[in-house]
Amino acid sequence: MAQVTLLAPVSGTVTALADVDDPVFSAELVGPGLAIAPDQDGGGTVLAPVAGQVVKLHPHAFVVQSGTGAAVLVHLGIDTVQLGGEGFALHVAEGDQVEAGQLLVTWDPAVVEQGGRSAVCPVVVLEAEPGSLARHHEPGAHVTAGQPFLDWS
Numbered sequence: 117m118a119q120v121t122l123l124a125p126v127s128g129t130v131t132a133l134a135d136v137d138d139p140v141f142s143a144e145l146v147g148p149g150l151a152i153a154p155d156q157d158g159g160g161t162v163l164a165p166v167a168g169q170v171v172k173l174h175p176h177a178f179v180v181q182s183g184t185g186a187a188v189l190v191h192l193g194i195d196t197v198q199l200g201g202e203g204f205a206l207h208v209a210e211g212d213q214v215e216a217g218q219l220l221v222t223w224d225p226a227v228v229e230q231g232g233r234s235a236v237c238p239v240v241v242l243e244a245e246p247g248s249l250a251r252h253h254e255p256g257a258h259v260t261a262g263q264p265f266l267d268w269s
Contacts, residue, residue, distance in 0.1 A: 119269040121267050121268075122165040122188055122239065122264075122265050122267070123163060123216050123263065123264060125162050125164070125220075125237065126154045126161070127158050127161075127259065128159050128259065129152065130151075130251075130253045130256065131151040131152065131236055133149055133238060136234075136236055137194055138238075147240045148241060148246050149238060150255070150265070151237055151239065152236070152259060153236045155225075156225060159235075160222050160223050162222065162223065162237075163217050163262055164214040165180060165188045165190060165216065165239060166186060166188055167182060167213075167216045168180045168214065169212070169214075170209070170210055174201075175199075175206060176192045176193060176196035176197050187242040188239065193223075193225070193228045193233055194234040195234070199231070203224055203227055204221055205221065205222045205223070206220070206221055241266070249266050252267070253265065
């Protein structure tokens with residue numbers, strides 16, 4: 117299988133999944149990855165991490181399946197499903213083919229945090245093997261949306 121480079125879907129500070137306040141993500145139950153604590157200013161633009169098909173789309177989360185088989189889940193904030201889509205604008209539809217770096221969603225992480233929720237964004241390769249990801253950035257580093265973020269092989 118060829119290596120797939122995932123782009124950072126949002127701009128912000130890289131965070132280890134183990135530090136995400138959600139047991140499903142912190143225990144890597146759905147797969148390995150990293151998270152990003154989005155910038156308050158400019159962190160509301162969400163880009164496709166890989167080229168592929170949008171196989172699942174909710175206002176607060178989506179999965180893009182790449183042509184090489186990588187299914188990448190991006191979850192916008194923790195417990196944001198409770199918002200019922202309020203504050204999220206979708207720019208694609210489920211089933212759409214997208215390019216890496218294409219605008220998928222806009223939201224306001226500051227509003228999510230003002231509502232008492234975490235705006236941290238887990239980025240997970242679903243069902244990938246532990247150790248199959250290489251990081252471009254370590255936790256604590258700043259990443260800009262669209263920059264190489266993780267390599268999956």
